[in-house]
Amino acid sequence: MKRFSVFEVFKDVVKSTVEHIEYSLITIDSRDVKEGSIFFAFKGEKTDGHLYIEQAISKGAVCCVITDENYYDANKPLVLVKDTLYAMRELGRWNLGKFNGKKIVITGSVGKTSTKAILSLVLSQKLKIYEAFKNFNNELGVAIVTSNIDLGAQYAIFEIGTNNPGEIKSLSEFLQPDVGIITGVGHSHIGRFGSLKEITKEKLAISEGVKKDGVLWINDGVDTSYYNFPEGINVKKFGFSKDSDIYIEELNVEKEVNFIVNFNNFRYCFRINHPFSHFAVNALPAIALAFENQFHYEEIYRGLDKFVPVEGRGEIIRTQNKIIINDTYNAGFEAVLSAVENLSKIDAPKKIAILGEMAEIDGFEEKLYSRLKNEVEKRNDIYFYLVGESFKDFQSLENVSYFKDKSELINADILKGDGVYLVKASRSKRFEELVEYLKKGEENAV
Incomplete structure (x- = not known):
């Protein structure tokens, strides 16, 4: 109390x-x-x-x-x-003033919530952790989770998002993280920012709140060359580049992801119980922080082994004859590309991607749908069921069936066969209804 x-x-x-x-x-x-x-x-x-x-x-x-x-x-x-x-917000500020532990704050266009979950699972093997619940990452959400912070925790883990310029800086300055993490930068909200560079600047502004002598971990795919970071913070990189402070040397995808990490010139083998490889990248900051907190390898491995994606964020559902990947929470451009690439890596005779229209790309629809069309055409090992008016131009592709809405897809009576089904859309499209239909088979869930 x-x-x-x-x-x-x-x-x-x-x-x-x-x-x-x-x-x-x-x-x-x-x-x-x-x-x-x-x-x-x-x-x-x-x-x-x-x-x-x-x-x-x-x-x-x-x-x-x-x-x-x-x-x-x-x-x-x-x-x-x-x-x-x-x-x-003032109650949250009061709580932060009483909190003696360290604060980790995560931002990025994709992967915030899974990175937060992985950090919590790994660090809680040895430390007392407060993990901000749900994906409360806007001004109201941050006020709620800071007002509920466990003052006895050794680490508190938050995520912050943005809809408009300046929000990341404001939230970071409010939270004053000891450790900041940028999971990556994509086209989400590009209509409000105008360019990928402006979105990148917004994400990098998390640095403005990081404490002096604090650390900012950045995905090495993010261009930071033009950004002037505040003095006194330590900028580190993670990803696949050998120039990064922690990076993946080898990665093998089957029913799970096995990967070899290089940290401080030592090599470690880890596993994620999921076929999507981006979860391995999301795990890198947790692995680095754990080693820096004198965790044993076995403790880190045990924490990673417990990771299971939450509903709608890559959740795997197994039925008698199907494997369903419920990825119905986010349909930003990069998130869709990543999901399709991950599906392609899965070894299965029949792979179907059910995609809804991309979200938060206002003003850039023509450019991004053209790029997505090229990607779909290349993936000849996947058959695509594309739902929504934005996919009309994809009908000429041999591996595509087009449907104007969910009901038309269900009425086509083609979702009963075995195989691996990826269902990818944004929350607003309510594609979880298609997930339920796939689970129930003959029953119409819509």
């Missing part, structure tokens, strides 16, 4: 029925409230958190933080503030 002074921490309090709060959980979802929670009532597009104040209190909330004075009641544990996000 954590205890704080309402007026000292929140700063923008209008009035309050409580002076001190002792809490165990911060939440914005009344369904998650339990004994000892603080419920922050946010007004959203679809609902208003103020409508759930009574429910939260009945479930054991020690306090509700609100902005609508119409709901203020002197007989209930309520704090009326001007801005709930600002109040929560």
